[in-house]
Amino acid sequence: MIKQANWIKAPADFGEVCPVFKKTFAASKEVAGATVLLSAIGVYEAHLNGKRIGDFIFAPGWTAYQSRVQFQEYDITGLLLKENPHEPEKPPVSENTLEITLGRGWSGAFSWYRHITYPQYPQSAIICAIKLKYADGTEEIIISDESFNAAKSNILYSDIYDGEIYDARPSKKEWVPAEIADYPKDILIPQQGDYVREIEEIKPVKFIKTLIKERIIDFGQNLTGYVKINTKKPSGDVIEFRHAEVLREKGTFRFYTENLRTALQRMTYISNGEQTEYKPHFTFQGFRYIKLDKWSGDVDLDDFTAVVVHSDMKRTGYFECSNEKVNQLFKNIIWGQKGNFLDVPTDCPQRDERCGWTGDAQVFVRTASYNYDVKRFFEKWLADLAAEQYEDGGVPAVIPNPIGEMYANSTAWGDAAVICPWQIYLTYGDSDILKTQFDSMKKWVDYVRSVADENLIWTEGTHFGDWLALDNGEGANSGATPKEYIATAYFAYSTSLLIKAWKVLMKDSCEKNSIKNELCRKNPSQYDLDETDPIKNNLNEMELSEYENLYKDIVAAFQNEYIKDGKLTVKTQTAHAVALYFDLCGENKASTVKDLADMVIANGNKLTTGFVGTPYLLHALSDNGYSEVAYSLLLQEEFPSWLFSVNKGATTIWEHWDGIKEDGSFWSEGMNSFNHYAFGAVADWMYGVVCGINTDENAPGFEHVILKPVPDKRLEHASASIDTKYGKLSSKWHYEGESGKIIYELEVPNTATITIGDNTYETGKGIHRYETDHDQIN
Numbered sequence: 024m025i026k027q028a029n030w031i032k033a034p035a036d037f038g039e040v041c042p043v044f045k046k047t048f049a050a051s052k053e054v055a056g057a058t059v060l061l062s063a064i065g066v067y068e069a070h071l072n073g074k075r076i077g078d079f080i081f082a083p084g085w086t087a088y089q090s091r092v093q094f095q096e097y098d099i100t101g102l103l104l105k106e107n108p109h110e111p112e113k114p115p116v117s118e119n120t121l122e123i124t125l126g127r128g129w130s131g132a133f134s135w136y137r138h139i140t141y142p143q144y145p146q147s148a149i150i151c152a153i154k155l156k157y158a159d160g161t162e163e164i165i166i167s168d169e170s171f172n173a174a175k176s177n178i179l180y181s182d183i184y185d186g187e188i189y190d191a192r193p194s195k196k197e198w199v200p201a202e203i204a205d206y207p208k209d210i211l212i213p214q215q216g217d218y219v220r221e222i223e224e225i226k227p228v229k230f231i232k233t234l235i236k237e238r239i240i241d242f243g244q245n246l247t248g249y250v251k252i253n254t255k256k257p258s259g260d261v262i263e264f265r266h267a268e269v270l271r272e273k274g275t276f277r278f279y280t281e282n283l284r285t286a287l288q289r290m291t292y293i294s295n296g297e298q299t300e301y302k303p304h305f306t307f308q309g310f311r312y313i314k315l316d317k318w319s320g321d322v323d324l325d326d327f328t329a330v331v332v333h334s335d336m337k338r339t340g341y342f343e344c345s346n347e348k349v350n351q352l353f354k355n356i357i358w359g360q361k362g363n364f365l366d367v368p369t370d371c372p373q374r375d376e377r378c379g380w381t382g383d384a385q386v387f388v389r390t391a392s393y394n395y396d397v398k399r400f401f402e403k404w405l406a407d408l409a410a411e412q413y414e415d416g417g418v419p420a421v422i423p424n425p426i427g428e429m430y431a432n433s434t435a436w437g438d439a440a441v442i443c444p445w446q447i448y449l450t451y452g453d454s455d456i457l458k459t460q461f462d463s464m465k466k467w468v469d470y471v472r473s474v475a476d477e478n479l480i481w482t483e484g485t486h487f488g489d490w491l492a493l494d495n496g497e498g499a500n501s502g503a504t505p506k507e508y509i510a511t512a513y514f515a516y517s518t519s520l521l522i523k524a525w526k527v528l529m530k531d532s533c534e535k536n537s538i539k540n541e542l543c544r545k546n547p548s549q550y551d552l553d554e555t556d557p558i559k560n561n562l563n564e565m566e567l568s569e570y571e572n573l574y575k576d577i578v579a580a581f582q583n584e585y586i587k588d589g590k591l592t593v594k595t596q597t598a599h600a601v602a603l604y605f606d607l608c609g610e611n612k613a614s615t616v617k618d619l620a621d622m623v624i625a626n627g628n629k630l631t632t633g634f635v636g637t638p639y640l641l642h643a644l645s646d647n648g649y650s651e652v653a654y655s656l657l658l659q660e661e662f663p664s665w666l667f668s669v670n671k672g673a674t675t676i677w678e679h680w681d682g683i684k685e686d687g688s689f690w691s692e693g694m695n696s697f698n699h700y701a702f703g704a705v706a707d708w709m710y711g712v713v714c715g716i717n718t719d720e721n722a723p724g725f726e727h728v729i730l731k732p733v734p735d736k737r738l739e740h741a742s743a744s745i746d747t748k749y750g751k752l753s754s755k756w757h758y759e760g761e762s763g764k765i766i767y768e769l770e771v772p773n774t775a776t777i778t779i780g781d782n783t784y785e786t787g788k789g790i791h792r793y794e795t796d797h798d799q800i801n
Contacts (some may be wrong), residue, residue: 024060024152024154024164025060025061025062025094025150025151025152025208025211026208026209026211027152027164027166028060028150028151028152028166028167028168028208029150029166029167029168029203029204030064030148030149030150030167030203030204030205030206030208031044031148031149031150031167031168031169031171031173031201031202031203031204032146032147032148032149032173032201032202032203032204033125033146033173033201033202034173034199034202035146037173037175039179039180040175040176040178040179040180041124041125041126041127041175041176041178041179041180041181041304041305042124042125042147042173042174042175042176043122043123043124043125043173043174043175043176043196044122044123044124044125044149044167044171044172044173044201045120045121045122045171045172045173045174045198046120046121046165046167046170046171046172047118047119047120047121048118048119048121048153048165049118049119050103050119050155050157050163052157052158052159052161053157053158053159054100054103054155054156054157054158055156055157055158056098056100056156057098057099057100057103057153057154057155057156058096058097058098058099058100058153058154059071059076059096059097059099059121059151059152059153059154060094060095060096060097060151060152060153060154061076061082061083061094061095061097061123061149061150061151062083062092062093062094062095062149062150062151062211063082063083063092063123063125063128063147063148063149063150064088064092064130064141064144064147064148064204064206065125065126065127065128065130065131065147065148065149066081066082066083066125066126066127066128066129066305067082067083067123067124067125067126067149068082068123068124068304068305069097069121069122069123069124069151070121070122070123070124071099071102071103071119071120071121071122072102072103072104072119072120073120074102076097076099076102077095077097078218078220078221079095079218079219079220080218080219080220080221080332081128081219081305081307081365081366082095082218082219083095083214084214084216084219084366084403085128085129085366085367085423086212086403086407086410086423087407087410087411087422087423087424088130088140088141088144088210088423089141089143089210089410090210090410091210091212091406091407091410092210092211092212093211093212093213093214093215093216094150094211094212094213094214095214096213096214099153102119103119104118104119121151121153123149123151124176124178124304125147125148125149126147126178126181126304126305126306127147127181127182127305128147128183128305129183129423129425130144130147131147131182131183132182133183133184133425134375134376134378134421134425134426135284135285135374135375135376136426137285137375138425138426138427140423140425141425143206144204144206146204148204148206149167150167150208150211151166151167152164152165152166152167153165153166167201168201168203169200169201169202169203170200171200171201172198172199172200172201173198173199173200173201174196174197174198174199175196175197177189177190177191177192177194178304178305181303181304181305181306182306183305183306183307183377184285184286184287184288184374184375184377185286185287185288185289185306186265186287186288186289186290186291186303186306186308187290187291187303187304187305187306188291188293189291189292189293189301189303189304190293191292191293191294191295191299191301192258192259192293192294192295192296193295215399215402215403215406216334216366216399216400216402216403216404217334217335217336217366217399217400217403218334218335219332219333219334219335219365219366220332220333220334220335221248221330221331221332222331222332222333222335222361223330223331224251224328224329224330224331225242225243225244225246225328225329225331226242226324226325226327226328226329227240227241227242227243227324227327227329228241228242228243229241229243230322230324231270233275233276233277233278234275234276235275235277237277237278237314238314238315238318238322239270239278239312239313239314239315240312240313240314240315240322240324240327241311241312242310242311242312242313242329243311243674244311244329244358244674245268245309245310245311245358245362245673245674245675245697245698246309246310246311246329246331246358246361246362247307247308247309247331247332247333247361247362247363247365247372247698248307248308248329248330248331248332248333249290249302249303249306249307249308249329249330249332250264250266250290250302250313250327250328250329250330251300251301251302251327251328251329251330252292252300252301252302252326252327252328253298253299253300253301253325253326253328254294254298254299254323254326255294255296255297255298255299256294256296256319256320257294257296257319258294258295258296259293259294259296260293260294260319261291261292261293261294261317262290262291262292262293262294262315262317262318263289263290263291263292263315263316263317263318264289264290264313264314264315264316264317264318265278265280265287265288265289265290265313265314265316266288266289266290266308266309266310266312266313266373267279267280267283267288267310267311267312267313267314268282268309268310268311268312268373268696268697268698269311269312269683269697270312271689272687273686273687273688278312278314279689281689281692282373282374282689282691282692282693282694282695282696282697283373283374283375284374284375284376284692284693285375286373286374286375288308288309288310288373289316290303291317302330307332307365307372308372308373309362309371309372309373309374309696309698310329310373311674313327331361332365333361333362333364333365334364334365334366334400336364336395336396336397336400337395337396337746338394338395339393339394339395339396339745339746339747340393340394340395340706340710340743340744340745340746341742341743341744341745342706342709342710342713342714342741342742342743343741343742343743344713344738344740344741344742345738345739345740345741346658346737346738348660348666348669348670349657349658349666349709349738351669352665352666352669352705353706353709354674355668355669355673355674355675355676355703356390356394356676356700356703356705356706357394358674358675358698359675359676359698359699359700359703360387360390360391360394360395360700360703362675362698362700363698363699363700364391364395364397364400367379367404367407367422367423368380368383368384368387368391368400368404370383370678370696370699370701371678371696371698371699372698373696373697373698374696378421378425378426379404379407379421379422379423380420380421380436381408381418381419381420381421381422381436381437381439381440382420382433382435382436382439382487382490382634382635382701383634383699383700383701384404384439384443385435385436385438385439385442385443386435386634386635386637386638386701386704387638387700387701387703387704388401388439388442388443388446388447389446389449389450389704389707390703390704390705390706390707390710392446392447392450392451393450393706393707393710393716393745394706396746397447398447398450398451398453398456401443401444401447401456402447402456402459404422405440405443405444405447405456405459405460405463406459407422407423408422408439408440408443408463409440409459409460409462409463411423411424412440412463412466412467413428413431413470415470415473416466416467416468416469416470416471416473417431417432417437417467417470418431418432418436418437418439418440418467418470419431420433420436422439430485430487432470432474432484432485433484433485433486433487434471434481434484434486434506434509434510434513434514435486435487435509435513435634435635436487437467437470437471438467438513438516438517440460440463440464440466440467440517441464441467441468441517441520441521441524442516442517442520444456444457444459444460444463444464444524445457445520445523445524448524448527448723449718449720449723449724450718450723450724450725451723451724451748452722452723452724452725452726452748453724454527454528454531457524457527457528458528461524461525461528464517464520464521464524465521467517468514468517468518468521468570471510471514471517472514472573475511475514478580478583478584479511479514479576479577479580480507480510480511480580480581480584481507481510481511481514482507482510484510486506486509486510487500487501487506487634488501488502488504488505488506488509488633488635489501489502489503489504489509489595489597489632489633489634489635489636490502490633490634490635491633491634491678491679491680492504492595492597492631492632492633492634492635492636493630493631493632493633493663493680494595494596494597494631494632498691500694501633502595502597502631502632502633502635502636503595504593504595504597504598504601504635504636505593508585508593508598509597509601509635511577511580511581511584511585512581512601512602512605512607513605514577515574515577515578515581515605515607516605518570518573518574518577519574519605521570522567522570522571522574523720525567525570526567529567578607578609581602581607582607582608582609582611585598585602586608586609586611589611589614590611590614590615590618591608591611591615591618594618594622595622595631595636596619596622596623596630596631596632596636596640597631597632597633597635597636597640598636599615599616599618599619599622599643600619600632600636600639600640600642600643600644601635601636601639601643602615603615603616603619603639603643603646603647604639604642604643604646605639612647613647616643616644616647616648616649619643619644619649620644620649620652623644623652623655623656624652627661628652628655628656628659629656629659629661629662629663629664630656630659630663630664631663634701634702637701637702637704637705638704638705638707640653640656641653641656641657641705641708641712642708642711642712644656645708645712645733650712650733650735651735653708653712654735654737654738657705657708657709658737662680662681662684662685663680663681664680665702665705667680667681668680668682668683671683673697675697675698675699675700676698676699676700676701676702676703677696677697677699677702678694678695678696678697678699678701679691679695680702682695682696682697709743710743710745712732712733713732713733713734713735713738713741713743714732714741714742714743714754714755714756715729715730715731715732715733715754715778716728716730716743716745716752716754717729717730717731719776722774724747724748724749725745725747725748725749725752725772725773726749726773726774727773727774727775727776728752728771728772728773728774728775728776729775729776729778730754730769730771730775730776730777730778731777731778732754732756732767732769732779734756734758734765736758739757739758740755740756740757740758741755741756741757742754742755742756743755744770747772749772749773750772750773750788751770751772752770752771752772753768753769753770754767754768754769754770755767755768755769756768759794762796763796764794764795764796765794765795766792766793766794767779767792767793767794767795768790768791768792769790769791769792769793770789770790770791771786771787771788771789771790771791772788773787773788774786774787774788775787777791777793779793779795780795
C-alpha cells in the first residue's frame, strides 16, 4: 500500500528548519479500523490529532538507504476523532489532522568528514499511506501527494552530531503545498530490526561548580540518549547546554569536550514563558555530564532527567561474582552495549562518528548475543551489510556505509560478513540467518581468495591490524602483529566457518526433502530441491571439497610462513592468541600456548593486545590449560587491564586501555571515546569459562548446552545465566569455608553435557548440584 504513495518534500527555502507536513482528512462513515504506513529519508515523528503515533524514536531507522528503507505500520484507530461538529443537514464526519515532522537524521551530512551520505537523496522526504476500514466493509486509502501541506516547525535546527535548537514560542505557520520527490519506492521494506525507544530515565546525582565557574550536572552514568528538562523561564529566555563523557581533572578541573572532535553535542531551547517539558526530537548524545552555558536563575536538579535511548532489546544475560570491581566491569559492558546498539552497532555514541564499524561488531557479537536478544538487530544489520557489499565481495568498513570505499576490505572487519551470522546461528539456533547471509559469506571468502598471493598469504590491501594494541610504541594506532599475519589467519577462520555453514544448510535441506544426508551432500544437484532454497541457488554452485581443500591449503601456508622449529615467528600476544583460537598451530599447540603464557607472565600478568587479539586472549589460555593466567589478566588492576578503567571511575568500556592515563591526562583528543564496547568482548569469557556456559554447534541455540565452569580461588563465588528459548540456563559455583570444596549448581533448560573437573555427565532438564574437594582448574 505504501508504494502507491509519493515521496514528498518541503520547499528548498526552508533551510535548516525541520519541516512539518500536514494532511486533514475526513472519515465519512463509521470506522472499524485504521492504520498508517510511514517512512522517511531522514527521521520522522508523527502525530494524529495532537497525539503521538507510536513510540519509535528515530523512525524509520538507519539502513543502506540506496537499496533499503524500512517503513512502519501503526494502528491509529484509537487516535481518530469519533465525531466533530457538523452541519445538521449533512452526515457526521470526523475531521482528523495528521502532522509529520521530519529531521535529517543519518541522511544528512554524516561521518567524521561530514560527507553527504546519500547524494541521490539531496533533500529529506516522507512517504505515507492511511487506510480507513469502514464498518460497511469498504476501504479508503489516503496517500502522500501534493495535497499535503508543509510548513516550518519549531525545530530550527537538528543534527545528530551537533544537537538541536528549539523555539517553543508560538508562531503562525505558513502552509504551502508539499513537493513530490522523485525517489524510488522499490527500496521500501517492512520494519525488520528492533524499534529504538526510550528505555529508562536517570536523575542527576550531583551539581558541580568548577573554579572557572562552569555549572555542571553529573548523571553518574555514561549513557546514550538526551536530557529532558521541565522548567518555567520567561518568554524568549534561552537555555543552552552541552554534553560530555568525562571531566578533566589534571590541571584546571573542567568540562572536557576535546574528544568530541567537531560534534557540538549542544541543545538550545527558547522558552515560551510557560511551564514546559522539552526533550530533543531527532538527535542523541553520548554523555555523563552536561554543562549549562545558558540558564537563568538557580539550578534545581529536579528540572533535569537523562533519557536512555537504544534498540528495544530484551535483556537475557547476567553475571555476578565476589569481586565488586569485576561486577562493575560487567555493568560497564552492559552499558557499553546499550549505548552503542542504537539501531546499528555503533563504535561510539558521542563524537562525529557513531558508525556501524564491522570489526567492532564481529569481536563483540557473542557477548552481545548473550547479554541481550539481538537476533532481529543483527538480521537487519547483516542484511544491510549484504546490500552494501561490493560486486567483488569486498566489505565496507562501516555498515551502513556513508564513507564510500575508504578503509574497505580490511581483514577482521570484512570478516564480520562470516563471523556474525555464524555466531547468531549458534546463539539462537535458527539457520535462516545462514540461508539469508550465505551468499554474502561466500562472496567475502572468495574476495579474500582473489586478493591473496599465490601462496595464499594475504599481503596486499589496507588493514587496520591489531587496532589499538599496546605493543607497537606509544601513540600507535595499530599493533606490532604483522597485518598479513592477521589477514591470513582470518582467511582460514572465515573459510572454516563458511564450510560449517554449508554443512548446516545442506543438512537442513536434506532433512526438509527427506533425503539421506550423505547422499545429498555428495550430489545435491540430482535431487529436486526447492527452487527458493539457497541450497539450490547457492550451495549447489559450491563444491564443498574445493573449500575444504582451500582451508587446508591456507592452514598449511600459514604454518609454512609463520612457524619455524615448532615456534611462531611473530612474538606478540595477539599472534599467539589468534593462532590458538583459530586452531592454526597444528602439532605446535602446546609450545604456542606456553609461549603465550610466558609472554603474559613476563609482562607482569598484563596484556598488550588490541581489538583483534583481546577477544581471543583469555580463551586461548584457558582452552589450553592456562586458566590461572587468564584469571590473572581478568583480575589485573594496573594499567593495562580491564579493571584499570574501573578504578578510574569508568561506567562504560573505553576505546583505549589508557583513555585516561595514570597521571590523569588523556590518550588523545582525536580518537578517545569513553563508550566503545569492543574490549567488552571479555564478557563472553566470563560466561563461557568462569561459569562455563557454551553452545553446542551440533545442537545450537542452547538446545544442548556444554557446561564446563572453571573456578579460581581468587573469586569466592560466581554465577551467570542466559534466558534461552528453552528456558533459563544458569551456572553458579562457590567455595565453601576453609575446606576448599567447590559447590556447583547448574540449571539446564533442555539437555547438557556437564564437565566438573575430570568428570563428565550427560543430563536433562533440571537443577543439578555437584561438589569437588579441591580447585579443578585445568
